[in-house]
Amino acid sequence: MGGLVPDQLRDGYLSILIRFHDSRELESLDLALFSLANQGYQKVQAIICCQSFSLAELAEVQSIVDQTITPSDFEVDILNGDFGKGDHRSDLLNLGISAVRGQFLGFLDYDDVIYQGSYSYLIAQLDATPAAVAAFAGINQAIVDKAGYNYYCERKNRMLREGHKLEFFSGNQYPIHSGIINLRRVNPQLIRFDSDISRNEDYIFFMRILCTGPWCDRRKNFDIGEYMMRSDGSNTVVAGNSMDDEDKAFAWRRAYERFISERNKMVAHIEVSELVEFLSYTKRPASDYTALTSDVTQLAEALLRSKSWRYTRSFRRLSRLLTGRGYIDLSSPETAREAVKLIQTISFSKSWAISAPLRMLYSILKKLR
């Protein structure tokens, strides 16, 4: 599979890679495309990267594309990678990269949406910042009950807005579709995802690029889109709502270790002014951020130590034994970001194990009444 072809890049065009691996999710893809077609920036090349689709499935994707009203400069390419089953997100993204023809590159998962004005805003930030390799803005997390047209949004939260931009090197604060890259300012060899990993691949990808030059961080200034998180736990991040969460948590931990190993090989070129700003930021006494970090970490640890959590552990162990799977314990968080993830896991959980104490309490109270 070829990589980026610099000679074919067109000035002012924006290529958006949409990874699409499950043909049952056509309605979600349709909504992502609907948002993309209406976001306002006209010179767009959308590249839908399908994973091992049959001809019939590809025809369905094509049908969705054909029925979407787009601006005149809006192009859609549908690619199909024969990678077999399983998680091949890096392969799919690399497949898309080989077809990129835009000066700017962004990403949109098939089940996420982009807001109006977002790409115009990000491109304006890049144009206004000489040498900036990428620009990022804020993403909102939408908790929805299911996929498709008829989802019910239970709540929305701002995601990952706190912290200094340089904290990116210690924890990923840029969801994959929260930014765009100016490919004219980046070594083409860096525009590639590691094929052997399926977690944190975007983090490593962005980190290699952000090591090479300045970038614009506008997370606090502008909301560019939504990350749809399903309350049924079917997203690929730890959602806390199914018995597979421990597997997912384990995969994330392995990915984190891989990330640390990759990160320690990198050398970042950071402007001294930004470094000074960062150092003064971290030294601020009792800043909102440090207070938040401390609170969140303590809360997560308290949840882990709580009697109810320990109480459920035996049930979870038993459940894993009965289903023939090993038990993987969730360990104490090491960073604020891990702590947030853990709290979300527990807070949004509808799983039998996690809610067992509450349900038992309810049944006891009911009998006592």
Add this chain to the structure above:
Amino acid sequence: MHIYIGVVWYKNPHEDREFWIRGALNAIEGARNTRFSIVEVDNSEANFGSQEAVRELGPGVPLLSLSSYGNIGFGAGHNRLMSSAFLEGADFYIGVNPDGAFHRQSLSRLIPRLAAEPSNLYEMRQFPTEHPKHYSPDTGETLWVSGAAFAMSKTSWETIGGFDEAFFMYCEDVDLSWRFRLRGNKCITVADSLYYHNAANRKSSPLIQQRFLLSGLVLGKKYGIDTLVQRCEAELVSMGVPLNAVASDMKLPAELIEKFDPRIYFSSDFSFSPVRWSL
């Protein structure tokens, strides 16, 4: 069934209008066995006095352009379109904001709901930045319907009327919704009927704030909501806005006012509903 889609333009670029029309025709194509017309008016001052015109947009879809009276306000603009539509024989009117777009399946999913219970007031779900007000995931019932993408029947128009033109902009949809509910009808969000409408990153301005407060004041006076009146008056005075001549054009019958319970609607200020999130 004959449905009129109405849009009130205001300083929208030509290419945006053409893009909107392409989206509307795409959605119309997806809704079979229904006759559609589109009716528009341009509220831009520059367009004042333009001639009424009719042109064919696609097979069997006429576009009726009303002459402009200038910037008469959102509700008054839609009232003109609704009058025209229902006079021309529309069974239903779908009113939408110009800064949006129909999803291609939006009409095919909305129409069965309209046909099943024509006495209700409906809204298409705004996407991707829907209003956080609550609606029932099961029935779609909600406390008010947004004017960004709404639908009502001719019968409702004849019995309940259109927008109160005392509201220049904002809250006219809340008032219309309350009038529906006070007469025993429902406000319904049709969740799988999507209308693209973006409200993210919107910058407020003193003028927008002033229009909100003036509309809030009209609403408060109309329904006897003292807390809302006091709040709006205080903020308007602090902005130096004169409060004279702020009153509703549509008086409510006493029996309806007696039925109104403001506590239902005021859990979060101008949201007029419990909300699912606040960003």
